[in-house]
Amino acid sequence: MKKVLLLAVFALATAVMYAGGYRVSLQGQKSLAMGHTGVAVINSSELVFFNPAGLVYLENKLNISAGVSGVFSNVSYQNEATGAATMTDSPTGTPLYLYASYQANDWLAFGLGVYTPFGSEVAYEDDWAGSHLVNNIELAAIFVQPTVSFKVSDHLSFGGGPIYVIGSVNFNRNLNRTLTDLDGNRAEVTIDASGITKWGWTAGVMFRPTEDLTIGANYRSEIILSAEDGDADFENVPNSPLTPFADTTFDASLPLPAEITVGLSYKFCKKWLFAFDYNRSFWDVYESLDIDWADENIPDSQNLRNYKNASTYRFGLQYEATKMFTLRAGYYFDESPVQAGYFAPETPRNDSNGYTAGLTFNVGDRFQVDASFLYLRFKEVDASYDYYFENGVAAPFGGQYKSNAFVPGLGVTYKM
Amino acid sequence: MKNTIKIFLGILAIGFVSCEAEFDNRVDEDGFYTSGTANLSNYVAVGNSLTAGYADGALYITGQNNSYPNIMAQQFAKAGGGEFTQPLMADNTGGLLLSGTQVAANRLVLAVDDQGNPGPVTLEGTPTTEITTSATGPFNNMGVPGAKSFHLVAPGYGNVAGVSSGASNPYYARFATSDNATVIADAASLSPTFFSLWIGNNDILGYATSGGAGVDQTGNLDPSTYGSSDITDPNVFASAYSAQVDALTATSTGGVLINIPDVTSIPYFTTVPVQAIPLDAATAGVVNAQFGLYNTQVLPGLVGAGVISSDEAAARQINFVAGVNYPTIMDDDLTDLSVILQGPPFNLDPITAGLLGQLRQANDNDLVVLPASSVLGTTPDPSNPLGVVGVSIPLEDRYVLTAVEQGRVSTAAASYNATIQALASAHDLVFLDARAALARVASTGVPYDAGMLTSTYVTGGAFSLDGVHPTPRGYAYTANLIIEAINGKYDATIPKVNIGNYGTVTATNN
CATH class of the missing domain: 3.40.50.1110 (SGNH hydrolase)
Incomplete structure (x- = not known):
């Protein structure tokens, strides 16, 4: 059995996976190791994120989980017609989470979560072939979520709570394909905004028809992050009324789409657990990234995105191998919200498959170390962004993209 | 425990190998593009x-x-x-x-x-x-x-x-x-x-x-x-x-x-239009009056004397109209009349004779060079508003590439x-x-x-x-x-x- 499992883990590690848009699904090492399933898995305080309704079913009075992942992502671009080729040199992303739940009485539990479900860190070579679309971007959003969970019966519970979001964005691109100063330095703009805040909410339900079968559903609301008076820094702009780009402020908004998840988990053969989650993300809210400069001389920047709603199918398996070790593995298929012709290099996402593995090491009764590994790889794709305009004429930017990411993660769980 | 270590080492090894997102056919790899039978090394x-x-x-x-x-x-x-x-x-x-x-x-x-x-x-x-x-x-x-x-x-x-x-x-x-x-x-x-x-x-x-x-x-x-x-x-x-x-x-x-x-x-050669001198009817009339004798007497006389052909005489006719006109130009391929015009029967002063010596109006076959845009239609002598380049002052030869x-x-x-x-x-x-x-x-x-x-x-x-x-x-x-x-x-x-x-x-x- 161990041998089989070993092979399985190897097989998983060679497979692929990823997340659509700028959604980063790394909200718990236990869940991630199982393909980021969890809407119907009663396992740990990771439920604060996955389904607050389940918190009330946790065995311990106090449950705390915290962890961090290292996102090593790579994007390669090339164009066979021109021979242009580049690779990103993106900084390592470090999404974090901290969850705690407290069982107040038999039917009521409280929880608190801090996590980072959205973000993007992509850095291309400066002045690369698509630099008029993006040189680099850093997008981060921290979610703080107090939660309450009610047990209606041993078969049914509800949970939910408000979400407070603190977001920031830093984005640099060249102003267009050709504008330079006298010395040939490409004219560029950096927009920067931080401390953008907004409220949202989440709610879930959990249904346990039998001891072994759990069914869950969870909804997370849409949150539109609106940056007001962010800083726009224009560099290398020639001194001419024909190029009226001067440092100014900007308004822009970026939607974090609503997401609904339904799923189930099933215990079998005593030590095994199977989980399935289905996510539907309502990305159609992301129609366009519009930047409104305070300086009226600068034409506003409109960047069509036209995302579509997208689904993710997640499968996970857990095996309690020994008293000390619990092993996990998973797979997911993630549908990209990016439609043909809207493939912008700041979020180079096409459909992908994801494979995960991980384990929990029990240190005594109260303390656990959770490790996970995720390997994301996007199929090589020929794609283009067709809605970049020069003097009203579309100048499509396309080529071949190939992306991947490998994400080792480590967490700890404490319960009492 | 041993197996766990093996699993993790295996995962890490695979992770590193797959680190870069590599294309099946990389354009920046030797042999993707070829110079064929040409040697481009130097x-x-x-x-x-x-x-x-x-x-x-x-x-x-x-x-x-x-x-x-x-x-x-x-x-x-x-x-x-x-x-x-x-x-x-x-x-x-x-x-x-x-x-x-x-x-x-x-x-x-x-x-x-x-x-x-x-x-x-x-x-x-x-x-x-x-x-x-x-x-x-x-x-x-x-x-x-x-x-x-x-x-x-x-x-x-x-x-x-x-x-x-x-x-x-x-x-x-x-x-x-x-x-x-x-x-x-x-x-x-x-x-x-x-x-x-x-x-x-x-x-x-x-x-x-x-x-x-x-x-x-x-x-x-x-x-x-x-x-x-x-x-x-x-x-x-x-x-x-x-x-x-x-x-x-x-x-x-x-x-x-x-x-x-x-x-x-x-x-x-294509930016400055050859037809570039706007005149109203009155001004055109005044200018034409000055060239009246030249058009009707001098040029036919020169043809009669065998100095110029009738074709050249036709090309040298000066005629402004109300609207946008062709400028007057110096064309060094015309017969130089500056000496003849000073003699009888014309007896013109040297300045006027020099002005008319190789003068004609431009036509659609002429090309006006880009630098002419800064002189055409200007009055170089502010005290003489009638001295307009392209009208009373012919555009110099260096500004026009003739047919x-x-x-x-x-x-x-x-x-x-x-x-x-x-x-x-x-x-x-x-x-x-x-x-x-x-x-x-x-x-x-x-x-x-x-x-x-x-x-x-x-x-x-x-x-x-x-x-x-x-x-x-x-x-x-x-x-x-x-x-x-x-x-x-x-x-x-x-x-x-x-x-x-x-x-x-x-x-x-x-």
């Missing part, structure tokens, strides 16, 4: 300002970086091409210093004036490129601005001592390997495996841009007697060109010969081009028909991913602010044409560039 480009990357009336670093040979060399590098060196200037101001004194003007930039009108102005600033401070040549880019065909084989063309007298070339003087070196010998000393040669444009261009002020030297086989605005004798061209091809093919496995475009289709003069240019160009094509064929080299390519830009335009590349001044994208030399985008288009021709001839797959990624004119206010 490419040398020989020519004039076009090869050097001259633009906006000057040579400067960013222009050089966007020279067609440099653009080609960057693409060659993807198909096994080697390093490509250029005699880069010291700055992006343009202009040259000779022992501290400026001898070449700074670049032109597009500036917006007080009224909000954009137009070319010379960039302010002191150039830092000193001719006497030699760059160490030779370079892969042996383009020498101003060079004519015979200059490339002329010893001493790069001698600093001759720059001030005009005997040698300030650009070549920067990097000639010795005082007595020739451009072509310096180029050949690099033992090129592949070359391009684009020379001969200046053999007609100087004549054309000076409005035909020079001399058509056809028949004069001694180029040392030529002035800078003269047309080179086709045999002189053929002999110099042939020697250059021989020198370059000595070591090359292949090369490209580029022919001479029709210079009259460039914005320098006769255009004929001389095109005859010479046709002869040069026949030589170039014949030598390409004899040496089995690529023949690039730049003439046809430029004609396409000038007539229909050439589409690219976000528009149309045309010859329209400033906005067309192909020509820089001097109206003669291409923009980076124009040079990129040229590079693509040559790459395409090389791919066809040598079975190569060198990738082209996207010309939309190359800039056009630079906007800057001083």
